[in-house]
Amino acid sequence: MxxxxxxxxxxxxxxxxxxxxxxxxxxxxxxxxxxxxxxxxxxxxxxxxxxxxxxxxxxxxxxxxxxxxxxxxxxxxxxxxxxxxxxxxxxxxxxxxxxxxxxxxxxxxxxxxxxxxxxxxxxxxxxxxxxxxxxxEKPKVPAVIPLTEEENLIVDKLFKGGQSGIIAEMRTARVTFKDIYKLYPETWLNDEIINFYFELLADRSGKTDNIPAIHCFNTFFYSTLRDSGYQKVRRWTKRVDVFAKDLLFVPINQSYHWILGVMDMKRKVVSVYDSLGGTHNHILDTFLSYLQEEHIDKKKTELDITEWRKEMPTNIPQQGNMSDCGAFTCTFAERLSRQMPFDFSQKDMTTIRRRIALNIAKKAIF
Known part of the structure; x- marks a missing residue:
């Protein structure tokens, strides 16, 4: 071509x-x-x-x-x-x-x-x-917030051995250096630490809006009620109307094991929170009996308990040793007092213990 x-x-x-x-x-x-x-x-x-x-x-x-x-x-x-x-x-x-x-x-x-x-x-x-x-996505905030560097320095000074004297006092509760050493890891908490911490919970409740109104009995309340009957504890609430509260907290030491008793006045439920998962029907019956007698003594009328329920929650954090029951009991109460979930576990116990020590030294839960 x-x-x-x-x-x-x-x-x-x-x-x-x-x-x-x-x-x-x-x-x-x-x-x-x-x-x-x-x-x-x-x-x-x-x-x-x-x-x-x-x-x-x-x-x-x-x-x-x-x-x-x-x-x-x-x-x-x-x-x-x-x-x-x-x-x-x-x-x-x-x-x-x-x-x-x-x-x-x-x-x-x-x-x-x-x-x-x-x-x-x-x-x-x-x-x-x-x-x-x-x-x-919302930023994930740790359930158990770590202490700051400054806060850790305060706790380190508190935990330094060889010290003596009073660290803090609130109403009838008092904590000394001897007591604060009980917050060392894997150490049993004593009555002084438990009672002071529950005083802090009650104090926060009275000063904070939009959280339940609570009343905290001390660690001797249940044993006295159980062993000596209602008459021995009748005057313990002469300045408190327990029926006007939302929650009543009762820290209990049973055979060297701390558990938390709760009387929920709004939901009409008595319960026990045990980090070892024990059964405590007798405690729940004692609570109901106490409320009946308290109502007759303070309100002059009988309390109808037919609508009340007994609970022993099992789906709750469990301790992994034989020494952290006190820290678990305090944390159960702290979360319940703010109506917050039980977002902690055994791995958080060291931080929780240090936080409790800081709260005691500052005389406030924050």
Whole structure:
């Protein structure tokens, strides 16, 4: 085929219609498209290597490639292949074969660009979703907040051995250095530590709005009631209306094991919280009996206990040794006094013990 024949038979839409139109609109006399119809003769006369170089130059135009539709390119190729299949082999023009190869190569490039765009978009979307999720998530605050460096220094001074004297006093409760040493890890708490801490709980309740009104009996209340009867403890509440409270706390030492007794006056429930999971029906019966006698003595009427329930919760934190029962008892009461969940465990006991020591020294729970 002559060069003139090649030029005369080269269609003006050598590329896809969309692509050809874009090239016509953006090219000018000073910078013609490498495949513009008017210059096809020049490219037909070029050596194969020169034509390939021009193709490589054209493929580097990413803006044009990205603007093309993959569907349009494939449609052009299918149309070309359909026309070629109708013609006899000897009648298939060189320019059609050249265009077919060119379109196949363009389709490969378009697919590659689509893959890159999809991958980058997906990666960006996933990264954005992860960042958004982190922003929306509430920061996790430790259930048992660690002491600050300053607070730890105070506790370290309290725990320093060889000291004597009174550390703090509140009403009838008093804690000395001898007592504070009971807050060392894996050491049994004594009555003085328990009683002082429950005084702090009652003091906070009286000064804080929107938390239950509580009354705390001392560690001798239950044993006195159990062994000597109601008359021995009748005057213990002469200045307190227990029926006007929300919660009554009773720390109990039973066979060298601390547990927490609770009388919930609003829910009409008596319960025992035991970090070793024991059974305490007798204690619950004693509580109900006490409330009946207290009501007769202070209100001059009988208390109907038919609606009252007895509970011994088992789905509560359990101690992992034989010495942290006192710390568990204090923490049960502290959480209940604020209507907060039992979000602590055995692993928190060292921090909790140090926090109790700090509370005693500061005479406040914060």
């Amino acid at each position: 002559s060069v003139k024949h090649l030029a005369r038979n080269t269609p003006t839409d050598f590329f896809s219609p969309t692509c050809s139109k874009k090239f016509k609109n953006r090219n000018n006399n000073n910078n013609p498209s490498p495949f513009h119809t008017t210059s096809i003769v020049s490219y037909a006369m070029m050596p194969k290597e020169s034509v390939n170089n021009q193709l490589d130059l054209y493929r580097s135009d990413k803006k044009t490639i990205a603007a093309e539709s993959l569907d349009t390119l494939i449609a052009d190729l299918e149309s070309l292949l359909l026309d070629s299949s109708k013609a006899k082999p000897k009648n298939i023009s060189p320019e059609s074969d050249f265009k077919r190869k060119f379109l196949e190569d363009r389709i490969k490039h378009r697919k590659k660009i689509d893959e890159i765009i999809h991958e980058s978009t997906t990666t960006y979307k996933d990264g954005f979703q992860q960042k958004l999720k982190k922003l929306l």
